[in-house]
Amino acid sequence: MPDAARTLRFGANYTPTKGWFHHWLDFDLDEVRADLDSIAALGLDHVRVFPLWPLFQPNRALIRPRAVEQLVQLTDAAAERGLDVNVDGLQGHLSSFDFLPAWTRTWHRRNLFTDPDVTGAQEEYLRTLAAALAERPNFLGMTVGNEINQFSDGPHPDPDRVSHTEAEAWLRRMLAACEKGAPGRLHLHAEYDAAWYQDGHPFTPAQAARIGGATAVHSWVFNGTAQRHGPGGAATEQHAAYLIELARAWHLDPHRPLWLQEVGAPQPHIPASGAAHFTEATIDNALDCADLWGVTWWCSHDVDRELADFPLLEYSLGLLTNDRAVKPAGAAIARIAERWRGTAHAPAPRTTALVLDVGDPVAAPDRAGCAPGGAFFEAWARLAAEGVRPAVVLAPLAEDAAHLSARGLTEVVRPEQVG
Template sequence: MSVRFGVNYTPAQGWFFHWLDFDLDAVRRDLDSIAGLGLDHIRVFPLWPVFQPNRTLVRAKAIDDLLAVVDAAGERGLDVAVDGLQGHLSSFDFRPSWTVSWHRRNLFTDPDVVAGEAFYLRTLATALAGRPNFLGMTLGNEVNQFSDKPHPDPDPLSVAEAGDWLTRLLAACEQGAPGKFHTHCAYDAVWLQDGHPFTPAHAARIGAATNVHSWVFNGTAQRYGGDSAATAHYAEYQVELAAAWGEPGHPVWLQEVGAPAPHIPAERAGEFAAQTVANALTCPDLWGITWWCSHDVSRELADFPELEYGLGLFTNDNQRKPAGQAVAEAIAAAKPVAASRKTALVLDVGEEHTAPGRATCGPGGEFFEAWLELAVRGARPAVVLASRARDTQHLTTRGISEVVHVPDGWSSKHA
C-alpha cells in the first residue's frame, strides 16, 4: 500500500468563513499551490451552521459550492475527504442555532438532534457520491471535545452512547455514499484522558480507518523540548498506539499533524516536518499523512490562539513556506513503508472498551516514556495490547518477534 500525502485545506481568503462569500477563483488559486507540492488529496471543512441552519434544511447553494471545490480539486489531480459536523475548528465552536441557547440539546443523545445530524451527513454524502475524486466523509472535526472537560459547556454521554452515536452517523454516510472511505476523528483525549467517553476502541474499531491528530503542543514539546526525540517521534508514536487497538492491517490515517509555534520555532518548522514525515513512514499500517494546514490564518481575523496563525504550508498570498518546501521534498523522497516492527511494548490500560488507565500513554506517562526510551535506542517499537501479548497468531501477523513490558523498557537510570 502506497502512502497518501495531503493537506487540510484552509482557504487563504477568509479562512473557513469563505463559505459565506464563496469565490471559486480564489479556491482555484489555492488548489494550484497545493497541487504544486506533489500532494494527492485535501480534506475540506463545510461549516455546519452555514450548511444546515435549520434541523430540516440543508442549503442547496452550500452543497453546490462544496461540489465546486471538489470538482476544482479533481481538475488538479486531488482527491477530497469531506468533514461533516464543523463543529470545532482552531478553538472556535460552530454549532447551529437549533442546538444552543433556547434550543440547547445534547449533540450526542437528543433523538431529534441526532436525526438531524444523520440527515445532514446523508445529504452531503449523497451529493458527493458520484464524484470520482470523493474519498469519503469524516463525521466531523474533533467532535469528541464537545463531550467532556475541558470544554466549558460539555454534552455528556456514556461510553456506550458514544459508540452508538458513531455507528449511527457512519451508517448515514454509508447510506448516502456506499463503499466510500467513511471515518470519524477525535482530538487526543480519546487516547490519553482517563474517563473520556470516546475511547481508543471506538477510534480503532468503528469506521474505515483509525484517524490520528498529532499535536505536540499537548505537553510533549513543553515537557521534552521542541527539538527533542519525543517531539520528532510523537506522530509515529500515535500511529503505533492507534495500530495496537485495531486489527492487523487496519489503516491508520495521520489526519492532522503540524508545526505549532512557538513550540516548534518557525526556523525549525521545515526540519520538524521532514523528521515527522520520515518517522511516520516507518509505520506499517499508515494510510496517509494530511498536514495541518494549507494556508496561514490571516492576521486580519481576530481572537485565534497565536499558534493558529502560522501553521500553513503557504502564506495568505500563496507563497510557499519552509515547512511547505520540506513537505514537498519529503514526498519526493518518500521510501517504502517498513514491513514490520519486530519489538513491541505491551500496553495495559485496564478493561479495553473503556480504557480507564489510558493517561499512561500521554507525555510524562510511564508507557509513553518507556516507548520513547526504546525509540531512542533505535528499536522502532510497535505497541501491543496486553490482551494480545501472548496471541502468537496476532504477533506473527504483525511481524512482532519480541514483546517487552514497561519495566523492561527502562534504562538503568529508571530501574
Template sequence: MDSITTARQVRFGVNYTPSRGWFHHWLDFDLDSVRADLDAIAGLGLDHLRVFPLWPLFQPNRTLIRPRALEQLGELVDAAGERGLAVAVDGLQGHLSSFDFLPAWTQTWHRRSLFTDPEVVDGQAAYLWALGAALADRPNFLGLTIGNEFNQFSGEPHPDPDRITPGQAADWLHRLLAACESGAPGRLHLHAAYDAAWYQDDHPFTPAHAATIGAVTAVHSWVFNGTAQRHGPYATATAQHAAYLVELAKAWAVDPHRQVWLQEVGAPAPHIAPEDAGRFTEATVAAVLDCPDLWGVTWWCSHDVDRALADFPELEYGLGLFTNEGRVKPAGRVLAELVAAARAEPPRPRPRAVALVLDLPAEASKRSVTAPGGAFFEAFMDLAATGERPAVVLADRASDRDHLGARGITDLITVDTAHR
C-alpha cells in the first residue's frame, strides 16, 4: 500500500512540432530555429520532448540509413540537453497528423507487408538499432518508441492496410523492441498505439500487447474519438477520458504497478473550443495526476502547424501550446502552472479502492464495450460523475487477492450494478 501513496515526481513534456516547416524541417534542418523552439518549451518548465524523425528521410533505401540525418537528430538531442530537456525518439514515422510517411522500398512496385515481410522487418530493425546506437551515449536520451501509432497500418480505417493476426503483431513488437534495446541498452523502449488497440473489435494490436510488451504502457487520449461528440466539452467523460485510458491500461498489465505514460493528449477544436482549451487542460491533467503509477504526461503539441501548409485536417492546425509565431497560448500557460504546482508538491494519489470489473478474454476481440458509448465506458463515467474514483480490473483477476491488494482495491462493482 505504501508504494501506491508515496509522492512521486511525474514527468511533464511535449511532443515537439517544429515552428518552421513542421516535420518537414528535417529536409532543411536549422539548428538555430530548433534552439529557439526549445528555449520556449523549457520556459514552460517542462522536462522532456518526444521527437519524430521522418522514416523515409532517414532511411530512404532499405540499406541506406543517412549518417547526416542521424547527426542532425543528435544535434537536436544535444540542444535539448543544454536546456535541461530529456528526449524520447519515435522511430517509424510512419503516420503523423493524417499523413503517412513510408519509404519507397515498402510501397507500389516494392509493396510488401510492413509487419511480416522478412526484408522489411530486417530493415526496420536495422534502422531502430541505428537510431539507438547514435544516441546511446547521450545522458538526456530517454529511449525509443517503435513508431507513432504504427498500428493504424494493420486494419481499418486505414484505406490500404497490411492485415496481420495478434500473434504476428506480438512477434513484430518483440523483434523491434529487441533491436531498440540492442542499439541503446537500458533505456526506456516501448511501443505506442492509437486507441483502436483499446476500443476496436478484432484489431490485431491488443490491450494485452500495449500493457505487457515494452518498458511502460503508452496511451494516446483524443476526445474527438466520440467522447466529446457524445458527452459534450464540459462532461465528466470528456475531462476524465485520459484518466480512464490510464486505468484501463493498468487493468491489462501483469505487473500491478506497471507505469503508464500519457504520451499524447491535446485539446482539439471544435470539440474543445479554443477559449476552453485552458479549462480542458487543467481538468485533464488533474484527473490523470489522480491515477497511481503514472509515468508522465506529454502534451500534443508544442507549436501550431503553419497555415501556409496545406491539406491538414482543420483540428491539427491549432493544437500547439504556442502559436506558430511562438506566443504562449492559454493551454500552455495553464500547463506551466500545473507543472510548477506538481514540482512544488508532487502528486500523492490515494489508492482507487473501488474497481469496475471488465469481463473480456485475453484477446479482447469485442473490446468496443470499453469504447465511448460502450456499456463499460459509460458505467465508468457514471461512477466518476458521482465523485467515485474507479479503477479497472479484469474479471479473471477479480478473485486474485494479491493483485487486488497490490493495487489497493477493496471493493468490486460490475457494469450491471453500476448502471442501477
C-alpha cells in the first residue's frame, strides 16, 4: 500500500491504573472503562493490551475461559469508546518483570522456542485469543509477545538459547496460529533493540522486517543514546526515526508498513520538564519517515507508586497520571493526533542513504555498529543533525540501481565519509 493512501494511527500501550497488569487478578470492568475514557479523551484511536500469560494459561492444557472472556469485555469496552485493540499474547516480559508459566520453569524447565510441548501450547494459546476476538470489528490483530526475544540471549540471566533459524521457524509458527484464529487481521511480532544492535542475537532485523503484517520498532533512549547525546541531542530526538529507517533497509516490499509500537520519555534521561518537547520532537521526526502505520506511546497511565520494585523510570512514563489527569506529554500527543486526524501521510522521499554493512544480511552477525556509540549509529546521527534526512541501505544493495530507484534514493554515503 503506497504511503499516500495511509492515515496515521495514534494510540497508547494500556497500563491499568488499578493494580497495573496484575489487574487481571481482580478484573474490574468499571475501572477499565474509566481508564479507556481517559485515553479516548486524548483523541487516540487504539490501545495495545497485555494479558499476563501465566494467568491466562496457568497449565499447559488449561486456557482459562474466564480470563479470555475478560479480554473480550475489555475489547468491547474499547469499541464503545472508539478505540481499536491490539493484543500482545505471550507476556512474557513487562517493565523489568518476567511473567512465564510455571510449566516452563524450574522443575519443568523447557525451552520456550524449541520444546515441542511448549510451542504447541503457545500455538493453541495465541490461536484461542485471536479466535475469541475475530468477530470484533475493533480488533486490530495479535502481536506474538512483548519483546520476547529477551528470553533468547544475554543479558537475560537465564536465557533459552536458540539459533536464528530456530527463532525464525518459531515466529512463523506463532504468527500462523494467530492467522488461524483471526484470518486477515494485522498480526505481527515485536522485539527489543537487541534485534537491531546486538551481534549474534538470534532474533534478527531480517525477521523483524520480513515476517508478519508490519515491522514493529520499540524506541528507548535509555539504551545509551540519551546518556551519550543528552536529552535534546539530534540522536536522542531522532532515535525512533533512526530505528524506522534502519528497519526499512531490510524491507523486501518498499511500502511495507512500519509501526512505532513502543516509545516513551524515560526520566531522568528525559527530564520531566522536557517530556512534552521530547514527545513532539520524537513523533514529528518519526512522521518524517514514509510508510508509517502509526505511533503507540508507552504508556497510557503512570504506575501506582505504592507498587514496589519497579525501576524508577517505569513509574512516570504515562501520558496521564495514575489518577487519570493529563500530563504535558499527554497534551502534546493529543495536539499531534488532532493535527493529523483524517490527513494522509506522505512525507517527502529521503534521497540520501547511509550504507550499512552487517555481514550476511539474513543473520546480521555484525550489528554492534548500529548501536549508540557505534560507527554507523554516530554517522547517521551526525547526518541527521546536519539536516540530511538519511535513509539506510544494506551494503549488498548500495550499487543496485533498481533497488535505489524503487526507494527514491539518489545518493549513497559510507560511514567513513561522514564528518
